[in-house]
Amino acid sequence: MSSAFPPVHVLLLSIPGLRQEDLSRMPTLESLAAGGGCVPLDPGFPAVTCPVQATLTTGALPAAHGIVANGLYERGSHHLEMWISPDGVHRAPRIWDRLKAARPELRTAAWFLLQSKHATADLVCLPAPKHNPDGTETMWCHTNPEPLYASLRDTLGDFPLHKFWGPIAGIESSQWIARSFLEASRDNPPHFATVYLPHLDYAAQRTGPDSPPAHAACGELDAEIAKLIDGFGAIVGRERLTVLVVGEYRIRPVSHTLFPNRVLREAGLLDVIETAEGELLDMVGSRAWALADHQVSHVYLQDGADQKLVEKVASLFRGRAGVARVLSGADLVAAGLTALVPPDQESHCGDVVIESTPESWQGYFYWLDDAKAPRFARTIDIHRKPGYDPLELHIDRTKLPAISIPLDVSLVKGSHGAIDPASPHETIFIASRPGLANGPLAMHEIGAIVTGIFGCS
Numbered sequence: 001m002s003s004a005f006p007p008v009h010v011l012l013l014s015i016p017g018l019r020q021e022d023l024s025r026m027p028t029l030e031s032l033a034a035g036g037g038c039v040p041l042d043p044g045f046p047a048v049t050c051p052v053q054a055t056l057t058t059g060a061l062p063a064a065h066g067i068v069a070n071g072l073y074e075r076g077s078h079h080l081e082m083w084i085s086p087d088g089v090h091r092a093p094r095i096w097d098r099l100k101a102a103r104p105e106l107r108t109a110a111w112f113l114l115q116s117k118h119a120t121a122d123l124v125c126l127p128a129p130k131h132n133p134d135g136t137e138t139m140w141c142h143t144n145p146e147p148l149y150a151s152l153r154d155t156l157g158d159f160p161l162h163k164f165w166g167p168i169a170g171i172e173s174s175q176w177i178a179r180s181f182l183e184a185s186r187d188n189p190p191h192f193a194t195v196y197l198p199h200l201d202y203a204a205q206r207t208g209p210d211s212p213p214a215h216a217a218c219g220e221l222d223a224e225i226a227k228l229i230d231g232f233g234a235i236v237g238r239e240r241l242t243v244l245v246v247g248e249y250r251i252r253p254v255s256h257t258l259f260p261n262r263v264l265r266e267a268g269l270l271d272v273i274e275t276a277e278g279e280l281l282d283m284v285g286s287r288a289w290a291l292a293d294h295q296v297s298h299v300y301l302q303d304g305a306d307q308k309l310v311e312k313v314a315s316l317f318r319g320r321a322g323v324a325r326v327l328s329g330a331d332l333v334a335a336g337l338t339a340l341v342p343p344d345q346e347s348h349c350g351d352v353v354i355e356s357t358p359e360s361w362q363g364y365f366y367w368l369d370d371a372k373a374p375r376f377a378r379t380i381d382i383h384r385k386p387g388y389d390p391l392e393l394h395i396d397r398t399k400l401p402a403i404s405i406p407l408d409v410s411l412v413k414g415s416h417g418a419i420d421p422a423s424p425h426e427t428i429f430i431a432s433r434p435g436l437a438n439g440p441l442a443m444h445e446i447g448a449i450v451t452g453i454f455g456c457s
Helices: 020-025 027-035 049-058 095-102 148-156 171-185 200-207 212-236 260-266 307-317 330-334 443-453
Strands: 009-015 037-042 071-074 079-082 108-111 123-127 141-144 192-196 241-247 256-258 272-275 278-281 288-293 296-301 323-328 352-356 360-362 427-431
Touching: 009 212, 009 443, 020 027, 020 037, 020 212, 020 427, 027 212, 027 241, 027 427, 049 095, 049 192, 049 443, 071 288, 095 108, 095 192, 095 443, 108 171, 123 148, 123 171, 141 148, 148 171, 171 192, 171 212, 200 212, 212 241, 241 443, 260 288, 260 296, 260 307, 288 360, 296 307, 307 323, 307 352, 323 330, 352 360
Parallel strands: 009 192, 009 241, 108 123, 108 192, 256 360
Antiparallel strands: 037 427, 071 079, 123 141, 241 427, 272 278, 288 296, 296 352, 323 352
16 A cells, blocks of 8 residues: 555445434434534435435436436336346446545445445445245345355344335344444455445334434434444554545425326326236336336426427426426436436436425325225335335234235325425535535535545545
């Protein structure tokens, strides 16, 4: 390693739902901020997991890195893939790629970041259950190096996927993530590591960001963060460790739900297919349909170049309850979502984007009668639904002992994704070292702070 830059280690924690006011319940992070710095952070638009993590790890905006939602819709093939995608979907190099190019001796880690399968970091881990011929699943994680998960499982047991998402999601998943990272780091620790700790997401969406369970979750996660920092500091030397913490987005209380697909269906623009398992959304036959993602929806048109169709769809939502902004054309470019007007086959951005008001969120439902809802609507099925479903955090207790997801959207008490243009710095950035956090930041600026620590441009 170059003598100009002594061995340093950077641990970057990516935490959804982290707010300035939460620090009073998180003594580890509060102490970290007091010893270094804490500044307001603009997560970027849309403030949902995959775009935020892509912006954080590439230093680019969605128009450049290509991730505009938690799902990727390929227009040419009419294929929608929610949540799990390979690292190759990013159209901009990620931090570990840039570090390696500048200083090949540096070791890096991407730990539980979404859309990081086959990432080039030296240590990689994320859930990748094996689907068996009989329809069952075997719990597994994709890791680099490939044999690593088997070793972690021998030491820690299987990753608790049922605690990572769904009605019983809890602290156990973040515990396993933190502990597995320490196990993987013991023999040859990374110089730079990004670790995703999801725990604050759950209670804030279930019961509201200021509910007693959400406040309790802050303390639970803080205790695990303390163990992670102490453990990694013991491995690499505490004096060599810089800890950075980013809040991915702010979860706000919600009391209203918009169903953009139902609006499009009632306008005669969305078609369904009748099946024995209920109505299925016809993406090929529909003139317009919406990928509903927390507080943001991407509406894909059969002919996005038809300006009359674009305006017709946009007019359906302007002024509607729960809608803050309707973006199309040059507005999408100005928002950093696409560089193309209209978005072409290569752009994942919708032709029209709907942003919610702070108290509203957007559901993917497209059926008009719950009796015709598809079977997957009442199951934990993050891949088949045309959008994000926070109801998977709940159980329909009228169906017990069977696990059934309710269709009662009033159960959802928190959401995120919308950004107030007048006050975009809704979350926080913490650095354990003074001088790294000197004023309000945007998510795409964090990468330069990391590369700067290592003397890389």
